[in-house]
Each structure stands twice: as structure tokens, then as C-alpha cells.
Amino acid sequence: MPNAQPPASHFIDGRYVEDTAGAPIDCTYAATGEVIARLHAATPAIVEQALASATRAKAEWAAMTGTQRGRILRRAADILRERNHDLSVLETLDTGKPYSETSVADATSGADALEYFGGLAGSLTGEHIQLGDDWVYTIREPLGLCVGIGAWNYPTQIACWKGAPALACGNTMVFKPSETTPLSALKVAEILTEAGAPSGVYNVVQGMGDVGAALVSDPRVAKVSLTGSVPTGRKIYAAAAADMKHVTMELGGKSPLVIFADADIEDAVSGAILGNFYSTGQVCSNGTRVFVERTIREAFVARLVERLKGVVMGDPLDPATTYGPMVSERQLKIVEGFIAKGIEEGATLAHGGKRVDRPGFFLEPTVFTAVTDSMTIATDEIFGPVLSVLDFDTEDEVLARANDTPFGLAAGVFTKDLARAHRMVKGFEAGTCYINSYNLAPVEAPFGGMKLSGVGRENSKLAINHYSQMKSVYVGMGPVEAPF
Numbered sequence: 001m002p003n004a005q006p007p008a009s010h011f012i013d014g015r016y017v018e019d020t021a022g023a024p025i026d027c028t029y030a031a032t033g034e035v036i037a038r039l040h041a042a043t044p045a046i047v048e049q050a051l052a053s054a055t056r057a058k059a060e061w062a063a064m065t066g067t068q069r070g071r072i073l074r075r076a077a078d079i080l081r082e083r084n085h086d087l088s089v090l091e092t093l094d095t096g097k098p099y100s101e102t103s104v105a106d107a108t109s110g111a112d113a114l115e116y117f118g119g120l121a122g123s124l125t126g127e128h129i130q131l132g133d134d135w136v137y138t139i140r141e142p143l144g145l146c147v148g149i150g151a152w153n154y155p156t157q158i159a160c161w162k163g164a165p166a167l168a169c170g171n172t173m174v175f176k177p178s179e180t181t182p183l184s185a186l187k188v189a190e191i192l193t194e195a196g197a198p199s200g201v202y203n204v205v206q207g208m209g210d211v212g213a214a215l216v217s218d219p220r221v222a223k224v225s226l227t228g229s230v231p232t233g234r235k236i237y238a239a240a241a242a243d244m245k246h247v248t249m250e251l252g253g254k255s256p257l258v259i260f261a262d263a264d265i266e267d268a269v270s271g272a273i274l275g276n277f278y279s280t281g282q283v284c285s286n287g288t289r290v291f292v293e294r295t296i297r298e299a300f301v302a303r304l305v306e307r308l309k310g311v312v313m314g315d316p317l318d319p320a321t322t323y324g325p326m327v328s329e330r331q332l333k334i335v336e337g338f339i340a341k342g343i344e345e346g347a348t349l350a351h352g353g354k355r356v357d358r359p360g361f362f363l364e365p366t367v368f369t370a371v372t373d374s375m376t377i378a379t380d381e382i383f384g385p386v387l388s389v390l391d392f393d394t395e396d397e398v399l400a401r402a403n404d405t406p407f408g409l410a411a412g413v414f415t416k417d418l419a420r421a422h423r424m425v426k427g428f429e430a431g432t433c434y435i436n437s438y439n440l441a442p443v444e445a446p447f448g449g450m451k452l453s454g455v456g457r458e459n460s461k462l463a464i465n466h467y468s469q470m471k472s473v474y475v476g477m478g479p480v481e482a483p484f
């Protein structure tokens, strides 16, 4: 049995901290169901320690130059890359995702964020605005103490995507990972400290929703960034409103992937696989409503099912494995419930659909055809390896149906007709769009949702505006005129 026990549950003020009075959190390896680490939820005393430490660290961190802060973030990026193997093994143990994925998509993506925002840190500025003889200058200031709250699907990446821009702008952070995947964020905190981040700049506390809620409602907190579900987003947004805290919300989706008859079928099938089965389907931006032009539907489904037979399911630590278990028994049961609903409501099960008879939380990659827009599997976010194929006939029709959802995280189109591709993208009500590709999320590009899928953007230069605020200074150069 692998042992992934960290030195302690929390990382506060530059060191590991334990308080066994907190409720136990058992970390389960999804491939076997075995408990591989036991941690404890933060008690009120631990939450206070973390908030006090991050508050104390604010002045020292903000007083450093951007270049100095950036150097520390870039050093942390280098350490993440040097230890990519060990961190990827840990991420696999934390989530169950196969090493073939974690070794290229988790610590490496976290390192990209630290490197990118570390690089930007020295060039963050305000501006000068000349107004005749008078002038205005603006000062870009940090927000202060930021809270990050993460989901369980990309624990290392989320810890870095929130931490890197926050720290680059001179903020400090208290990060709470999902209780399902408590391990990886501790390593990020440890590495940032090793790279030179002063004590208290980046802290990690464990816990369930109540710990998150305690962090969000604390008046010392200036901003909250959540990656999670819409219901949790609503609660956190409402709690943050009491003090007018800044928020970034990266929430769920039910994204459309539209495949026209002129598309390269092999590429379109690859896009549908990346958009439905990577990370065993546990990706917020997945294109789970696959609209296929009726004339190619049969050929598309036949090729998709053939390719899915090539899935290598097994020990996630074996580099040859390409498809791992769901993160937890609970998530598996939720997804099985959706599959049963799809069958009950009349969709055709074209592939998979069953739990795999082996230890752990394995579920076959699943494809439904004959799905209609109002079926539950086409309206609700499933967050698992379930792809729905919907037929369409015309561009106008498919665009209207693609947008007929309260979500707006992502959308994709496969076609060789470039004008049509850009028309579709212009029409999509989604924050992150793809043409002849799917689910890539480079740090250089903004990532986030419209409608119920979120507020604000992560990554790219835009993230800087979500972790800093402008002070505007009017400088009078002449006599002061007053009406009386």
C-alpha cells in the first residue's frame, strides 16, 4: 500500500502544523480504495493561525519589488519541474489520475503558472495620464489577504493557478484544498517556502466546507477565488458580498462541442476524447454535449467507440495506463446515477456504462447516442466519463441549441470552413472557445466562464486585474478654483 502521509495536515507561517483535535480526513487512493494518509480538518485555532500569519506577512511581501517576488516564483517553478516525477506520483495518489497524465499536466501546469506570473511580476505598473498641466497617475496595489478554495480534480494546478497571480501582485494567500485531495497543495506551500517566499505568504489549511466558509467570512480577507460547483459558488459569492470582497469564480459547465460534416473525423474524435475522457471525465470545461451533423453521425460514433476500445485502464502509477478511476466512491455513485437516468429517459447506451469489476472506483468510458436536449444527461453537469451525442442539421439550429444552457464555461467547433468556425465562436455564449482543438488551457490564455460558469478569469495578463486594484492620484499643478 502506498504511503503518502505528509509531515502534518496544514502548512502555516512557513512550516507544517498539526492539530489532531480537528475532524479526521482520510485520503483514499482511488485505484484501490485504500487509505494512504490521515489528516485533520483545521480547528478554529488553526484557521486563526493561518489568517493571522497571512495578515502579518502582507507588509513584508508587498514591500518587495515585483522582480524580487517574481524571482521567488520562478525558483519555485524550477523546483516543481525538477521534482516533477515525485509530485506527479503524489498527484496520482491524491486523485487517482494516471501518471501518464499527471506527469505532463499537473506539476508542469503549476510550474507554468509560477513561471509566467513570476515573469510578469516585475512589469506590473500603473500609468501616467496627462491632463493639460495637471496629471493623474495610477498605482497598482495588491488586494491584501486572498483565500483560494480548490476542487479535487486538479489539486496542484489549482493551488498554483490561484497562488501564482496572487503572490505576483504582492498578496498573501490562505489556500484550502478539497478534503478529497488534501495532499498536493501542501507540497506547493513547501516548495514556495524553499524558493524563498517569506513565512506566511502562502499557507494551506485542510477542511470541509465549514472551514472554507470560516475563511470566506473573515473580515481580514480581501478576495476569494473558488474552483468548484455552482451551488458552492453561490454560497461563497453571497458570503463575500457582506464585505464587498473581490471574487473569482471558476465553476461548472455543460459545454457544447459541435462537429460539422466537413470536419476531419479523426481530429474531431480526438477532440471529443480529450473533452470527455481525459482525467476520467472530471474536467469542468468538458464538451459533454457533442453535437454531430446528422450525415456523419454513424461514422463518427463508430470511430469513437473503436478508439475507446484502445483505452488502457489499470494501475494509474503504471506509465502505460491511459485511463484511471473516478476520484471517489461518492463521485462514482453520482455518475452511475446519471447513467441510469440516461437509460431511463430513453437515450441509447452505445458504449460502456458500467462500473469495472476491480478494486477502486473505475467506471467505463460511456457514450450515449439518441440524446435529446431536455434529457437530464444533456442538461446537468455530470463530472464523469459520460459523452452524449446529439444530432443536428443546420448551423443556426445547432448554435441556438449549444447556447440553450445556463452554463457558459467552454465551447468547441470542428470544421474545415474557417468562416463558419469564426461565426460559431462569435455566437457561442462561453468564456473559453476552441476551433479544431479542445480542452487546452495554456497559462498565456484567459480561462473562465460566462453565465453560471463563473466570474473573472484565471491565467493570462487578465488575472492580474483580478488580484490587484488601482489607486488613482490626481495631481493639481496650478491654482485651485472653487465656485465660492
Ligand code: NDP
Pocket: 149, 150, 151, 152, 153, 176, 177, 178, 179, 180, 207, 208, 209, 210, 211, 212, 213, 214, 216, 227, 228, 229, 230, 231, 232, 233, 235, 236, 249, 250, 251, 252, 253, 283, 284, 285, 381, 383, 409, 453, 454
Ligand atoms: P464543491 O463546489 O463541492 O467544492 C469546492 C470547494 O469548496 C471544496 O474545497 C469544498 O470543500 C469547498 N466548499 C464547500 N462548501 C463551501 C462553503 N460553504 N464555503 C466555502 N467553501 C466551501 O466542488 P467539488 O470539489 O465537488 O468539485 C467539483 C465541482 O467543481 C464540479 O461541479 C466542477 O464543475 C467544478 N469545477 C470547476 C472548475 C473550473 O475551473 N470552472 C474546475 C474544476 C472543478 P470540501 O469539498 O472539502 O467540503
